[in-house]
Amino acid sequence: AMSLSWEEVVIIAPSQGPDAESYVKHLHVQDECCEAWQEAEKWEVDLLLAYLRDPRTQWALISGHRVGKDKTGFYIYLDYAKRYFGVPRKVASVALRTAATETLPVHLSNTSGALLEKVMRNIPDVTFDMQKQVLRAAFRTADTNGDGTLSKPELGSLMRRVCCYIRRSDLDLMLKKVDINKDGRIDYSEFVEWVMDQAPDSVKGAFEKSLKTELDVVKATFRIWDKNGDGLIAKSELADVMQQLWKQDGATRKQIKALIETVDVDGDGKLDYAEFIEVLFADH
Numbered sequence: 001a002m003s004l005s006w007e008e009v010v011i012i013a014p015s016q017g018p019d020a021e022s023y024v025k026h027l028h029v030q031d032e033c034c035e036a037w038q039e040a041e042k043w044e045v046d047l048l049l050a051y052l053r054d055p056r057t058q059w060a061l062i063s064g065h066r067v068g069k070d071k072t073g074f075y076i077y078l079d080y081a082k083r084y085f086g087v088p089r090k091v092a093s094v095a096l097r098t099a100a101t102e103t104l105p106v107h108l109s110n111t112s113g114a115l116l117e118k119v120m121r122n123i124p125d126v127t128f129d130m131q132k133q134v135l136r137a138a139f140r141t142a143d144t145n146g147d148g149t150l151s152k153p154e155l156g157s158l159m160r161r162v163c164c165y166i167r168r169s170d171l172d173l174m175l176k177k178v179d180i181n182k183d184g185r186i187d188y189s190e191f192v193e194w195v196m197d198q199a200p201d202s203v204k205g206a207f208e209k210s211l212k213t214e215l216d217v218v219k220a221t222f223r224i225w226d227k228n229g230d231g232l233i234a235k236s237e238l239a240d241v242m243q244q245l246w247k248q249d250g251a252t253r254k255q256i257k258a259l260i261e262t263v264d265v266d267g268d269g270k271l272d273y274a275e276f277i278e279v280l281f282a283d284h
Contacts, residue, residue: 002035002039003037003038004028004036004037004038004088005036005037007035008034008035008037008088008089008090008196009037009085009086009087009088009091010082010087010089010092010096010097010098010100011072011073011085011086011100012074012084012085012086012087012100012197013072013096013099013100014070014071014073014074015099016053016070016077016095016096016099017052017055017069017102018142019095019096020048020049020074020085021049021052022092022099023087023092023096024049026087026088026091027039027044027045027085027086028039028040028085028086028088029044029076029084029085029086030081030084030086030088032078032079032165032167032168033079033165033166033206034083034117034165035165043063043163044085046150047062047065047076048074048076048085049068050062050063051067051068051187052072052074055069055159055245058063058075059272060071060271061230065077065078066230066231066232067234068272070082070220071135071218072084073085073086073100073129076232077229077231077258079160079164079229080160080164080223080226081165082160082227082230082231086146088259102174108265112131115134121223123126126177128162128196129202129216130211131196131208131211132196134162134217134220135162135192135195136188136189136192138158138161138162138220138224139155139158139188139191139192141224142154142158143188147187148187148189149185149186149188149284150185150186150188151186152175152185152186153186154181154186155175155186155188155191155244156172157172158224159171159174160209161220161223161224161226162211162223162224163206163207163210164189164210164220164222164223165206165208165209166203166206167202168209170202170203170206172199173200174195174199174203177194178190178191178194182257189283195207217247225238232270232271232272233270233271234269234270235257235260235261235269235270235271238260238271239253239257239260240258243256
C-alpha cells in the first residue's frame with residue numbers, strides 16, 4: 001500500500017470521533033517510524049471502532065492493544081509509541097480539517113502540544129556521549145547475570161524500546177551483522193560502538209531521532225521500564241525511576257509520591273505517557 005506524507009493527512013481530532021466511522025475506508029495510521037502515513041489494516045480499524053463505541057475513558061485495552069485519545073487525536077499504542085489515526089486531506093470534511101491539530105513535526109508528534117511547547121524551550125540537545133551512555137545503561141539494566149552479553153531477542157527488544165523509530169528490517173539486519181561468532185549472544189559494549197560508528201545511516205538516523213533531546217531520554221527511560229509495551233507504568237515503578245532521576249536534586253520518596261498522585265487523573269494506579277511527562281517536567 002502506498003504511504004502518504006505528513007502534509008497529505010489530517011489527524012482525527014478527539015472532538016471528531018463520531019465522524020471517524022464514516023471514514024472507515026479511508027483511515028490511515030502513522031508508520032513504524034512515525035514519518036509518514038500508511039493505510040490502516042482491518043484489525044487496526046476494528047480496534048478504533050471498538051473503542052469509539054464507548055470513548056468516555058481516555059484509553060482502553062482491546063484485544064491486547066491500548067487504544068485511546070489525547071489532546072492530539074485518536075491513537076493505537078504500538079512498539080512503544082502512539083500511532084495516530086488520520087484521513088487523507090483530499091477526502092476530509094471541512095469540520096475534520098478545521099478541528100485537526102496542525103500537522104506536527106515527527107519528533108513532537110507523541111506528546112500534547114501546550115505541555116511540549118512549555119518544556120521544549122528549556123531542553124538542550126543531547127550530546128553524542130550522552131546517547132552512548134543511555135544505550136549502555138539500558139543494556140546493563142537488562143543484563144541480569146552481569147556477563148556483558150545479551151541474547152539477540154533481548155537485545156532486539158531493548159533496542160526497540162530505546163530507539164522507537166527504527167524499522168524492523170534495519171533491526172533484523174543489525175542483529176545479524178553484530179553476532180560475529182553466531183552463538184546468539186552479543187557483547188553489548190561492542191554493539192554500542194558499532195551502532196554509533198559503523199551502523200548504516202538509516203540506523204544512525206533512527207537512533208539520533210529517538211534520542212535527540214533530554215525529553216527523548218526521559219521517554220526512553222519510561223519505555224525501558226515498560227515491560228509489556230502497553231504505554232503504562234505502575235505508580236510504584238514510576239517512583240523508583242523518579243528517585244533515580246532526581247537523586248541529585250534531593251527529592252524525597254514522599255515528595256515524589258505526592259507529585260505522582262496529583263497527576264494520576266484516572267486514579268487507576270497507572271500513568272500513561274502524557275501523565276508521566278507532566279510529572280517529570282512539573283515545577284518540583
